Amino acid sequence: MDNSGLVGELDRRYQDGLSASLDQAVVAANNSRYLWALETKVQCGIALGFMKSSHRDPTSIGNCARAHAMMNRAPAAPPRAIAPPPRAIVPPPPPPSPSRRAPFCEDARDTTVFFDFDSSELKPGSMVTLDTVAQQARDCGWVSLAVVGHADQAGSDAYNLALSRRRADVVAGVLRGKFAQGIAVNVDAKGEANPRVPLADGTPSPENRRVEISAQ
Structure with missing residues (x-):
């Protein structure tokens, strides 16, 4: 896309990251979405800074896109589990598989x-x-x-x-x-x-x- 379209896309993702980083539901959630929102804001802001001089910085643009995608991919906080009956033994969940x-x-x-x-x-x-x-x-x-x-x-x-x-x-x-x-x-x-x-x-x-x- 041309520079004007790129600036618009970077700004949209920056605003998405800013909005998510200020959302108390995101801040309080037990997942990585808040960190990715902060990273989106930072990396898209860096890319926008370069674009002020019409310079397309591939690293910051790529980091902006990656962080925005990860922010939207991060799962919502899991629902609160119902307490097990007394003395019930609940095994811990398995760790995420490498795949x-x-x-x-x-x-x-x-x-x-x-x-x-x-x-x-x-x-x-x-x-x-x-x-x-x-x-x-x-x-x-x-x-x-x-x-x-x-x-x-x-x-x-x-x-x-x-x-x-x-x-x-x-x-x-x-x-x-x-x-x-x-x-x-x-x-x-x-x-x-x-x-x-x-x-x-x-x-x-x-x-x-x-x-x-x-x-x-």
């Missing part, structure tokens, strides 16, 4: 967090993204996360390598704080070596100031 979890978990493996120029501080919306990653890690049974920091081409190679490491350390620290045990968080830094958008040396770029999170 049922696979599509959701495969789609959610890769996530990106963006940073402001020359900054390693997380943006407010990034905390929602990391909350979602932590929830997905528990739901999908991931055993490790790879956290890789990047910088844009503004500044020296040595400075950007250190900056990308600080960004990765910040994200890894937040994620480690969300896991009691059992999930390893491995950190690496690439500096300006692997840009999403290759540009001339010395060129700042919001798409290259990022931390990429990959799950196993």
Whole structure:
């Protein structure tokens, strides 16, 4: 679709996420729809921000579409179970089978967090993204996360390598704080070596100031 149609579609999904995140029935439900509503709002908002300069960012557009689909796929809260008779032994429900979890978990493996120029501080919306990653890690049974920091081409190679490491350390620290045990968080830094958008040396770029999170 053209840019006008894309902006309209992104805004519609953003509004869907915003509405769901404010719906008390969604907030109180015992399922992941609320987290997906927050993720929809964040990712569609990022995509809309890029579109202000007529730039189609494939990652944020794809994340917006995925989060919106998962928000609408999330099941409603189950009805309250009737209490069993006294002394009745009710076995716990079986865990979700791998075949049922696979599509959701495969789609959610890769996530990106963006940073402001020359900054390693997380943006407010990034905390929602990391909350979602932590929830997905528990739901999908991931055993490790790879956290890789990047910088844009503004500044020296040595400075950007250190900056990308600080960004990765910040994200890894937040994620480690969300896991009691059992999930390893491995950190690496690439500096300006692997840009999403290759540009001339010395060129700042919001798409290259990022931390990429990959799950196993």
